[in-house]
Amino acid sequence: MFRSVEVEEVYDLVKIMMDEIASGWFSEISPMWEGVALSIKVEETLFSERTKYQRVDVYKTKTCGNMLVLDGIIQATELDEFAYQEMMSHLPMFAHPAPKTALVVGGGDGGVLRELGKHDCLERMDICEIDEVVIDVSKRFLPGMAVGYDDPRVNVIVKDGSKYLKSVSNEYDVIVVDSSDPIGPGEALFQRPFYEALKGALKEGGVVATQAESFFLHGDVVRELVHLCKGLFNHAAYAAMFVPTYPGGNIGACVASLGRDPRVPARTPSPEMLETLKYYDSELHKAAFVLPRNGRRLVEG
Numbered sequence: 001m002f003r004s005v006e007v008e009e010v011y012d013l014v015k016i017m018m019d020e021i022a023s024g025w026f027s028e029i030s031p032m033w034e035g036v037a038l039s040i041k042v043e044e045t046l047f048s049e050r051t052k053y054q055r056v057d058v059y060k061t062k063t064c065g066n067m068l069v070l071d072g073i074i075q076a077t078e079l080d081e082f083a084y085q086e087m088m089s090h091l092p093m094f095a096h097p098a099p100k101t102a103l104v105v106g107g108g109d110g111g112v113l114r115e116l117g118k119h120d121c122l123e124r125m126d127i128c129e130i131d132e133v134v135i136d137v138s139k140r141f142l143p144g145m146a147v148g149y150d151d152p153r154v155n156v157i158v159k160d161g162s163k164y165l166k167s168v169s170n171e172y173d174v175i176v177v178d179s180s181d182p183i184g185p186g187e188a189l190f191q192r193p194f195y196e197a198l199k200g201a202l203k204e205g206g207v208v209a210t211q212a213e214s215f216f217l218h219g220d221v222v223r224e225l226v227h228l229c230k231g232l233f234n235h236a237a238y239a240a241m242f243v244p245t246y247p248g249g250n251i252g253a254c255v256a257s258l259g260r261d262p263r264v265p266a267r268t269p270s271p272e273m274l275e276t277l278k279y280y281d282s283e284l285h286k287a288a289f290v291l292p293r294n295g296r297r298l299v300e301g
């Protein structure tokens with residue numbers, strides 16, 4: 001879907017970012033959005049390590065709170081993470097009439113777990129994260145997200161999500177694929193065999209939401225993912241969301257279902273749950289699937 005990027009090229013970009021950090025600014029430079037970079041003022045580097053899978057950095061920023069960065073790409077800031085985590089979780093959960101089991105693939109920061117945990121109907125939440133370091137640093141530096149791990153229904157599986165999914169079948173009502181971008185460890189999570197394995201891991205009527213990039217920046221990815229899912233599932237649709245610290249200020253979820261149309265919620269949040277939400281509600285659920293004409297052309301064409 002993207003031009004092939006050599007690992008060395010990513011390292012070169014990370015080096016440029018390190019120089020930026022020395023000047024007090026982090027700039028998110030990626031071959032996926034060439035010529036454009038979001039810069040965030042950094043006060044302190046809290047953690048920096050090259051793990052077996054990727055470079056992991058956590059920064060204390062001036063105005064966005066603590067920020068998790070993988071291979072130079074912003075994953076979450078304390079300022080606006082709620083928008084993405086709520087939508088990735090509640091769109092598939094409320095699209096399902098009675099979910100009991102859920103799986104998160106990726107999502108090591110714990111924010112999606114935190115949101116899933118708000119559903120009392122869930123009996124079990126598994127999370128399959130490839131890089132244990134991401135879990136550990138999130139528990140140290142992003143406690144508002146990692147609080148998701150405190151739920152007794154959570155089981156942690158440290159494994160490559162694409163391999164794990166091939167080992168399970170008919171297991172989950174809802175799966176959330178909270179992946180990084182399709183460069184590095186996230187690459188396999190954007191390919192057809194992974195989506196076939198996702199389908200096999202779902203129970204009858206199951207719903208999946210996958211990180212589906214921005215239709216402004218990555219129209220080719222959005223088109224391919226949605227059309228792939230339309231061919232595999234009963235329903236598939238793209239939901240857009242605002243996240244100021246992602247490139248272009250937006251990102252999307254591809255929500256696919258083996259049962260009913262996921263664009264219409266099957267359930268609504270209780271008044272108590274609504275009190276805990278800052279982004280999602282039932283009106284937004286329906287509205288998120290209504291796209292501007294340029295996005296609509298991609299997913300309908």
Ligand code: SPM
Nearest residue numbers: 075076178179180213214246
């Ligand atoms: N739980 C938060 C993890 C974030 N996962 C998605 C990160 C995507 C980062 N890149 C966004 C690029 C948008 N075009």
